[in-house]
Amino acid sequence: MDGKYIARLMKYVMGFYELDAQSCIEFVCDGHSANRRAFNQYLRTRIPNATYMTCFAHMWNNVHKDFIDSMPQINKFLSLAKMLFANSDQRVLAWQLFLEDRGIFKARPVFYVASRWSTWLKSGQYWLRYFDHFSEFIDEVDSAAQCISELKVLLRDYRQSVLVKFQLILLAILAIPLESKLAKCESSSLPAAPFVLQAVSKMQEFFSQAKVDCQDSKSIPESELFRDIPTNFDDARSEFRAALSKASKRLSNLIANEPSLRHPGASFLEAVQIFSPAALRSKRSNLSHQDIERWKGHLKCVKDVTAEEWADYIRMIKDFPELHRPEIVDLDDYWKKMAEDFPNLSRIALLNIWLTVNSVEVERGFSYMHTFLGSRRGSLTEKNIACLMSFCFNVRERSSNDVIRRFIS
Secondary structure, three states, X not given: OOHHHHHHHHHHHHHXXXXXXXXXXXXXXXXXXXHHHHHHHHHOOOOOOOEEEEOHHHHHXXXXXXXXXXXXXXXXXXXXXXXXXXXXXXXHHHHHHHHHHOOOOOOOOOOOOOOOOOHXXXXXXXXXXXXXXXXXXXXXXXXXXXXXXXXHHHHHOHHHHHHHHHHHHHHHXXXXXXXXXXXXOOOOOOOOHHHHHHHHHHXXXXXXXOOOOXXXXXXXXXXXXXXXXXXXXXXXXXXXXXXXHHHHHHHHHHOOOOOOOOOOOHHHHHHHHHHOHHXXXXXXXXXXXXXXXXXXXXXOOXXXXXXXXXXXXXXXXXXXXXXXXXXXXXXXHHHHHOOOOOHHHHHHHHHHOOXXXXXXXXXXXXXXXXXXXXXXXXXXXXXXXXXXXXXXXXXXXXXXXXXXXXHHO
């Protein structure tokens, strides 16, 4: 898909829904160069008030790439397992029958997809659960397929097999809290923009403090698992430590002061916290007028807010702490209630807190199309796509504040 096609599709969707081009203030995409070209070459004049926002979720979740690059043996194993089953329903059925014959719940294999969040973790958890059974299954498979030959070599080699299993154990120990930290705000019923940097900070802290000591792998003692190969044990731990360090560094870079490292939307995500009373109060002790002015430069449509209204808002944060409790997460409701006291600020806040910071909804929509339509998705027209994307977005569950709480907890 090239930039010209993306731009043409966007223009069609805007026309289909009669969207006001002047009111479009953000164009959010992943980091693919085609999206940048679509905006810079074809859409900038069509939506003149919009700025380009690289999808924060994509850059944020590239931490998975750090694990993939740092742990090649696990990645090789997961890739071979995917190749074994991904295009063969017959092998999937054979695997399920193999498990059923042994009285084991016949769960379908879980494969990772490079552009899908947390699938690498989920795939690792799945194959750890069935690792020993999978080794038996591979021994029984009679096929000349290259992926099967490579799996047999890997699993029959005691050193390689134990190394992969140990690293899968380490990964599983971190998987549940890591998946929680990686979870994005999947609800379109509550604004999330003011909470993003807080979540990134918590994730970065998680990676920097995660441990890979031998006592972490409680399911298999170090003495039993690596009694004959201490060198491989050290290598496994070193690779895992390297992945944790890279992931922590990547997240630190997203909000770094160095322009070449800093995420393009980091300044906005820092500034939009001004509309979260709890976040603003935490900065109140060292907050300056210069900070407010700097933040205002990264927000949308703030010219209508008078200096007096800003001053009244800051004064309220200081003098009435009961109005900005830390547990307030539904900022939409909060600012609607503030409309009478802060008419201009409320309107601007309700615009900025709702600004999209990731393109997860769009990619999820395309995943739905692939799931339900298979190869037929290639024959979709632009109108089909516009209607399906609208349907996928609007039928999403409108969940409670728990979504945001999970996002920032």
